[in-house]
Amino acid sequence: KLLPFFDEKGVMRFSMLPSDILYLESADNYVTIYYINKQKIAHYLIRNSLKNLEEYLSEYTFVRCHRSFIVNFEKVKLVRKEKDGLKLEIDAPAELVIPISKTYSEGVMKEFVKGGI
Numbered sequence: 001k002l003l004p005f006f007d008e009k010g011v012m013r014f015s016m017l018p019s020d021i022l023y024l025e026s027a028d029n030y031v032t033i034y035y036i037n038k039q040k041i042a043h044y045l046i047r048n049s050l051k052n053l054e055e056y057l058s059e060y061t062f063v064r065c066h067r068s069f070i071v072n073f074e075k076v077k078l079v080r081k082e083k084d085g086l087k088l089e090i091d092a093p094a095e096l097v098i099p100i101s102k103t104y105s106e107g108v109m110k111e112f113v114k115g116g117i
Contacts, residue, residue: 003060005033007047014044018060022090023098024070026050039093063111066101073111 004015014033022034022041031053033044054064061073065088077091079100086105090096100108 005044005046005048005053006056008049008052013046018062018072019074021062021072022075022092022096023072024050024053024057024062026068034096036092041092041094041096063104063108065104065108066099067103069098071098079108079112 001017002015003018003021004012007013008029016035020035020037022036025032025034026049029047029049031046031048031050033046035042035044050064050068050070054062054070057070062070063073064070071088071090075091077089080087080089085102086100086108088098088100088108090098
């Protein structure tokens, strides 16, 4: 089943399988959706807030891990602790490491305990 993404006005802009989505990254009022397309990482930009998308994606396997990132928990390979904090390594054709901020670390760890991975 395809997962549609809407812009801030509610217009459908992009639709794809949730299992192909790696993560979402925000910058101001825009969100970039990173996904796998033909064994490569591709992206699509929509005008919306990560807060709106976080609520919308809550019924799927997406978890907010940082002020600027939501990850598809099905794509997380491991969590590692580094001197500058926790990081998520994403299963993708190229190495992808996403930070976990202190604010969201408890929620990410709850997802691990639930058996999200």
